[in-house]
Amino acid sequence: MDFHDSPSEAAFRADAKAFLDAHAPEKLGDYWSDDQSQEEVFAQHRAFQQTLAAHGFGAITWPEAFGGRGLGPIEQIIWNEELARRGLSGSLFTVGIGMAGPTIIAHGTDEQKQRYLAPLLSADEIWCQLFSEPGAGSDLAGLATRAVRDDDDWVVNGQKIWSSGAHYSDFGILIARTDPSVPKHQGITYFLLDMKTPGIEVRPTIEMTGDSHFNEVFFSDVRVPDAMRIGEVGAGWGITQTTLMHERMAMGGIEGMLSFDDLREFVLAHGGRIDGVLRDEMARLYGWLKSLQLLNARVVTKLGRGEMPTAESSVMKLAIARIMTKAADVALRAAGPEALARRGYWQNQFLFSPAWHIAGGTDEIQKNVAAERVLGLPRDADPSRELPFEDLQRQ
Ligand SMILES: Cc1cc2nc3c(=O)[nH]c(=O)nc-3n(C[C@H](O)[C@H](O)[C@H](O)COP(=O)(O)OP(=O)(O)OC[C@H]3O[C@@H](n4cnc5c(N)ncnc54)[C@H](O)[C@@H]3O)c2cc1C
Numbered sequence: 001m002d003f004h005d006s007p008s009e010a011a012f013r014a015d016a017k018a019f020l021d022a023h024a025p026e027k028l029g030d031y032w033s034d035d036q037s038q039e040e041v042f043a044q045h046r047a048f049q050q051t052l053a054a055h056g057f058g059a060i061t062w063p064e065a066f067g068g069r070g071l072g073p074i075e076q077i078i079w080n081e082e083l084a085r086r087g088l089s090g091s092l093f094t095v096g097i098g099m100a101g102p103t104i105i106a107h108g109t110d111e112q113k114q115r116y117l118a119p120l121l122s123a124d125e126i127w128c129q130l131f132s133e134p135g136a137g138s139d140l141a142g143l144a145t146r147a148v149r150d151d152d153d154w155v156v157n158g159q160k161i162w163s164s165g166a167h168y169s170d171f172g173i174l175i176a177r178t179d180p181s182v183p184k185h186q187g188i189t190y191f192l193l194d195m196k197t198p199g200i201e202v203r204p205t206i207e208m209t210g211d212s213h214f215n216e217v218f219f220s221d222v223r224v225p226d227a228m229r230i231g232e233v234g235a236g237w238g239i240t241q242t243t244l245m246h247e248r249m250a251m252g253g254i255e256g257m258l259s260f261d262d263l264r265e266f267v268l269a270h271g272g273r274i275d276g277v278l279r280d281e282m283a284r285l286y287g288w289l290k291s292l293q294l295l296n297a298r299v300v301t302k303l304g305r306g307e308m309p310t311a312e313s314s315v316m317k318l319a320i321a322r323i324m325t326k327a328a329d330v331a332l333r334a335a336g337p338e339a340l341a342r343r344g345y346w347q348n349q350f351l352f353s354p355a356w357h358i359a360g361g362t363d364e365i366q367k368n369v370a371a372e373r374v375l376g377l378p379r380d381a382d383p384s385r386e387l388p389f390e391d392l393q394r395q
Helices: 007-023 038-054 073-085 094-107 110-121 236-251 260-269 276-304 311-340 345-356 363-373 389-394
Strands: 127-130 146-150 153-160 171-177 188-194 200-204 215-225
Touching: 007 073, 073 276, 094 110, 094 127, 094 171, 094 188, 094 236, 146 171, 153 171, 153 188, 171 236, 188 215, 188 236, 260 276, 260 311, 276 311, 311 345, 311 363
Parallel strands: 127 171
Antiparallel strands: 146 153, 153 215, 171 188, 200 215
16 A cells, blocks of 8 residues: 655645645635525635636546546545645535536537536536435436437426435436336436426425435426437436446545544533543544545555555445544534534534435445455345336336
């Protein structure tokens, strides 16, 4: 395992640091906190993204021809680390820049790239991901939203759920079933969707944080021009894999989510409650964090050799969920009843922590991947893979 930057990585890190020293704001507002209005936070994030885009730091892995920096996943990790060091992680534009953009670049037509990439990079147009459905999350290929061809359009009917940010998004990446007569992975097509199209209803869901991060999105005879289809009809599952691969990268590492120093300061500020149990939990958390950093170094080393991490990403995702949950728990135990009196960062983290175990693939699914790829255990049998989708629905 190599813990050091190569000369070219060190040069990129130095460029990134110099740029951020010169141009980064002190702080970026938290969309989910009560300290500022959501409009103000949005404007701050957009202004920062526009500064990044203007200096070629808006999308590290996009090709230079589309305004990116043309670098690889290691430089993306370095960039994420430098943002995290300054407390500037948590962009509101991750779905667009980290997921929709790379998918359009990989599979879109020249016209689609021309139309969508520039406003996406400048955050003038915001994107959401319309994949999960009430009956299709872990088994995403079981999705039932239908798109039926009608002249130059597709007519979409169905429902999505957990669509983060759909209530403030201009566009969505949508997968829908276009052929139910073939097995479930084969009859899916990938579309871009203008969220202002008639027939789309976005219903925010209120979470226990009191916020509405997610939405239900309903489609009633929504007409999507064929020009907004990405890739071939029926080839959507493969294109979805491109999006999901970039999603894992866009989610970033633990450093952007948790600062152990901030947690320690918070706990020390509530010093009256520090006892043996809390000390033990802090020490355990520190150990987990250090182990995760070692795993991260292994992933970076693999990427540096041109290999793709697979099971490591699943184990990292499991560890991140566990660490975030434990950190919020420790913070609230240190704060005691005072934690109930106001809404702050750790209160939000505590209420949000179940989501870490679900978003981007549940704990159980990550364990399945680790069981298959690390332990070599057999894959779960899935007879539904071979049957026409319409026959599954009848069962
Ligand atoms: C914070 C957050 C943001 C999200 N944002 C988006 C978004 O923007 N767009 C979007 O499309 N989706 C989004 N999602 C949805 C997310 O991708 C799904 O919630 C996730 O894939 C799980 O699917 P599900 O909720 O349908 O659970 P299910 O798949 O129904 O799972 C229910 C339970 O069964 C278990 N289970 C399922 N299959 C297996 C198996 N084979 N083996 C063992 N256990 C299994 C699961 O682990 C889970 O405990 C978001 C979710 C969260 C929490």
